[in-house]
Amino acid sequence: MMTPEAEEVFGNAVDEAQRRRNEYLCVEHVLYALTQELSGSEIIQACGGNLEKLRELLDLFFRQELESLPEGEPLHLQQTPGLERMMRSAFMHTEASGKPLVDTSDMLAAILELEDSHAAYFLTKMGISRLDVLRYISHGLTKSAGGQSLPVLRGSSTPGQPDDLDEEDDDFDELDEDLDEDEESASSGRDKRSSRSALETFAVSLTKRAMEGKIDPLIGREDELRRTIRVLCRRKKNNPVFVGEPGTGKTALAEGLALLLYAAARGNARQRVPEQLRRAEVFALDVSGMLAGAKFRGDFEQRIKAVISEVRQRGNVILFIDEIHMLVGAGSTSESSIDASTILKPALASGELRCIGSTTYEDYKNHFEKDHGLSRRFQKIDLKEPSAEETYKILKGLRARYEEHHGIRFTDGALRSAADLAARHINDRFLPDKAIDLIDEAAAGVRIEGVSGRKTVRSGDIETVVAEFAGIPARSISSSDKERLARLDGELRETIFGQDEAITQLTRAIRRSRAGLGGPTKPVGCFLFTGPTGVGKTEVARQLAQVLGNHFSRYDMSEYMEKHAVSRLIGAPPGYVGFDQGGLLVDDIRRNPYTVLLLDEIEKAHPDMFNILLQVMDSACLTDNMGRKADFRNVVLVMTSNAGAREMAASSIGFTSMTDDSGHKGMKALEKVLSPEFRNRLDAIITFNPLPMEVMLRIVDKFIRQLNGQLAERNVTLTLTAEARTRLAERGFDPKFGARPLARVIAQDIETPLADEILFGRLERGGVVVVDLGTGDRAFRFRFE
Template sequence: MPAEQTIQLERYASDAKALVAAAQTLADERKHVQVEPIHLLARALDRDRGVAAVFKAAGAEPTDVVAEVEAQLGKLTKASTGLAYLSSAMLSLLTRAEKEAGAGTAVGVEHLLNALSQEIRGPAAVVLQAFALGPGSLRPHMAALKSVPREAPGTSAASAATGGDVLQKFAIDLVARAKEGAFDPVIGRDTDVRRLLQILERRQKNHPLLVGEPGVGKTAIVSALAMRIATADVPQNLANLAILELQVGQLLAGARLRGEVEDRLKAVFAAVQARDALLYISSLESLLGQSGSAVFDLLKPMLARGEVRMVASTTPEGLRKLNDKDASLLRQFTLLTIEPPTPEGAIEVLRGIATRFEKHHKVQIGDPAIVAAVRLAKRYVQEHALPDSAIDLLDEASARKRVEIDGLPAHMDDAIRRVASLKAQLSGLENDADAMSVKTRDRIQKEIAELEPTVAEMRVKLDSRRGALAAQTALREEMAKLQAQLEQARKEQNFAKLGELEHVQIPDVRRRLEAADAAVDKAGLKDSVSGIVTEEDVALVLGDWTGIPVAKMLEGESEKLLKMEERLTARVIGQTEAVKAVSKAVRRGRVGLRDPGKPIGSFLFLGPSGVGKTELAKALAEFLFDDEQSMTRLDMSEFMEKHMAQRLVGAPPGYVDSEEGGFLTEAVRRRPYSVLLFDEVEKAHSDVFNLLLQVLDDGRLTDGRGRTADFSNTVVIMTSNIGSQRILETDPKLFESEEGREALRDVLHEELRNFLRPEFLNRIDDVIVFRPLSKGDLRGIVDIQLRRLEKLMTDRELKLDLSEGAKMALVERGYEPAFGARPLKRAILKAVQDPLAEEILAGGYATGSTVHVDVDGDSFKFIKK
């Protein structure tokens, strides 16, 4: 039978039609080649209690029948692709059902069951025969079909519309919600709302499509329009307009019958046309993606003729998908691009809605907390746009404060849970007799003994705290009620009640409230009860999100920048001049003495291999953005070919991998605040330099899908080994003076011009020369490497102690000027780490011991203590 053959179900009742469609869906879900009568039997038993009652009346237990049906379904042939089509047996069954119904009668479920019972071959026949159900055996029991209240699966749009108001089921009236005060104030979007009103007042294409990144405020703008209509602050033509938000999830839920979504939409559109209403669809692309081209064909003529007024929203990615599916549909809309607010605008938004959060959480939000929420969200929550990211941060910070007030403060909670955890661990080690377990048990018992008195004291304070807070809250509520009664008595001029309130009840409650306030103060809870959300609360929540230490987030910018050389030099040894040059450029950018459209700084690092160029880039990322992972490293040896350069910005639409985006643009979109490291830049193809020219000059780059990546908050670092031999041959004394360094830089500029174009060199902020490492520099690097090695040994509770002689011996073994610090790492690996690993595996070092390493001639000796 051809796959495209279909049947007409006009004669079928809605419940029977739904069963046939459900059988089709089941076959598709199971990836079966054909729709068989067994699929119809499975769906009838699964979704219709009346059918189960018929089988039970016929002497077949429905649960047993279902089990047998599942066994037969598992034996059917599966297809790798495509949809199932109706088998000849299924077509014959439907023909018999139509004959059962007779002319002029709709085919119902009872007719399908009678036709099903007549199966004599195939999986359905096997199931029926297993329960001694032959042709006509279900007919005497059809009365049971209507004895059970039931609803046919996949209720159609028509029945939904007749069963109740379709708009109540699939839409929400935003204007009615605005009149109830359900929306937060919308700040700073007046221009966008006015533009929305202008589009709605147009004669043609008066359907706005709001386009913006998630979280920028598209739904808030529609809410602002609803609030304006609720207060009649709109033109007369729109004064009685209702805004109905379509619930796409509700519309798609339970739509098993093909075309049912379109039927429901038709019912919605018909209801919208019947009243002066504007239909709002959020994430328009999700609706179209679920229901295919049929909705396109349904929407376009209605929008073009103005039969339905619509406002919709989508993201730039959703807009691209809509354009790819049907560009003619987009021509019916007028695009309204919604940009994220500036940090100053986001602060105003949060100030406007802060009272709503204060009322909900019963806390007070300080203005420093609002400013910190915007500043920290913009810097650290880069995957979400303002103001949504800052609102989320402030909301959770307020919730955190509420939890501390009503529940346990964080330090109390940590201590109590720690004791519980230690006791659980102790019970697990109770019967272990080996030395390691005994030592661990002793350590846990010691920690429990230290913590338990503190926890007991905390519990006493906690009980006192809760009692004081409960009494204070109850008395404040009682005082509020009495004040309300006092006002009412004054209005009614009830002097007897007034005197009792003023001279007896209120003074008594006031006295008890003062005592409760004193108890709260005595418990040291005054600050907690006030519930003021501070910038530290915001930073603590963000620390939970990102893992970045709070101290780093709240550190003063000025104090941090003044210590920049000190912080960087702790990680990068022997490159004082390079560190100073980078620090000056960053400070210059941070105080605003730079072009705001360009990157914070752009540097070309020149020097031999292993002298600290990449390490300085990592240290700079950690210093500026509090996270060493805020660095994107691109090895330019991967971009030597012309076609590889395109991978930086991504393939244009229609090409392979166009959905992936570009390496460089996607990295910056994910982390706008980051360090970009282009390693060995001289190896890149010339097309890469053309892209970098735009980055260095404009601070922007457009990817293959037309989206713009902003580089204004990045630091661009390029490394190169050009002139390395000249640097190695230079007298070390030249690096000690500014004149010597300038002379060397001029010489290297000549070599750079042979590799890089003048216009590219001219856009780089500074060319920084890294000097070869001396033995004194390597001595400092030894300490850094040994500290890292000791961290690796903490799990085994081992400590490492190298004598000065051993350290200098490592320096001698690792000193190769042409290779920098990398030979030193290999020397530590061979001389210290390898022998240490062998001794640990052999059980040579007990837990908690210190390994002393000394040098004996040309060899290292290890002493256990």
């Protein structure tokens, strides 16, 4: 089966043979038809062919080599064996390439396989090879873009020349000479076009983009720009490389240089650009594009050399290679160690090629710096992350571009909030990129939602986008959280009973931190909760996260009693299983920078855990085994400990208040567990008191409210009599375990009987249950209303 275009070509070939009264339909008729069909003629021209000259050769061949039957004699057209071989080859090529139908390109490639045919000879004389056709079919590469042309066939000694071609024929000699002259001129023309075409194919002119107004202005970076110009003006090794974190403006600096050179060429900014650079043109080279489609050995090297050749010819070209570390190893194979960097090194060292590279610190260290021959030919220029104030100036400089694109306006407060909040809350990216993304997305959101026809982006819009970016509640973003901090004490007292003194110390420490009186490089707070078990230490941390609107993470330190287990938090050392997976704690804080972090029962952890926590409490930073940093500046660190509980209980038995003597004994016990440097980094050591009976009654009420919330789904309501409430408090309290047994008592004595009634008894359709004191072995009895 053939495509409509291929069928049309074959039909035209038949028509041409019949028009000329030829007895045989041959390959040359098909080639002649290809020169008249759009797709076929396009391929021939793209591969360097001359359609007019090719038609002249074929016409001469038809007149001199093929016999024409007289008029009136019956014509029975027959296919030559060569045509049959050509069609079989075309079908095989189509099947091998996975295409369903034969098209004109397959027919042309099949013609070039018939080396003993006149058609293949004519194409070869024009410098067209089967490889050229395949390159164009597969990758759209023209002969000029693909590099130098293959050797052409000349004279009777050329392999593949038909034996029956009469070279002594005057007409053929004349055409052959013309064809050779055209070929030589075309070859030289292709040599000139090949470099130009290679640069245009694999690079983008930043100067042209600057002329078209498609490049944003460069704000700041004056020192780096001056150093770049100074390096480019050197006699040798005049190649700067920009090294910085992703998003700090490496590509923007190269585009800013193109803008400056374009302005100098027009007569502006001449005092900032030396004479030798005023006519320079900046091209951004696409290394991945050069690698694409280079499946044959030598293709990639040929493209690199073509680019270098044109840069040398033009003389005033500056190449910008983004992600320049990709040059190391690019194009090398198992059989050859030659890569792109090896090809570039001579031109880079001599000063013939001026090149600007950009890469990150990690890639510079891992790839670029290891190739000493390449790195010494470049001059390193560091691009540090700008401050929030510098980012604000950059945003003001870009404001007009984004206002024009979105059709809205930005307030100064919105730009200030974008710079400040991006620096404060988005910790896994870098300024100014993350701040620019904030204003861009906020503007898109305002424009799409069309809030009451508003055409202005305000600080509140930026805060909403930051909340989505950082994965935290929107209310945590607000620059003023006075209201939330003001009600923090009261909301904690509503859910935590009997620990008023501990709650007061906790809220005071958090308010000091939020007021800016704490260290700027420390967590929000570092607290140690001590006291008997079951008195609410863990629950305070959980409720604190809920009130602040922060993420809550709990780590049980009993899982980190061994030395090797501690490495799970920051990642395994090199050579161990899981080295490339990072650390649990570092990953957790990187994902949730606003977290209440609870380290439960810290005294059970291995001593190495305390060494890790020292840097967290001191510098609010933790680095994993892969060099990634987690920022703890917005983390509330809470550690609980039962150390000293036994000593405190020795002088405080029953439901009496803890005395000063017992508290002193508890602190003495903590000093044996925690080192002085660890204790000195804590904001507060908060001691929790044992629970008195009146507090236990309030805890019973809390548990019953929670149970009623679950029963509401079944339309069941539960109430307690005063006697049953007191009995639950007595049965649920243990001096050694605090309020922990209460949950078990409620589950066994209340929830278990109710479950049977809900599933099989009187509460299948809902109802009201009153719990009262029981008699005999039953602690409680139930009345159903």
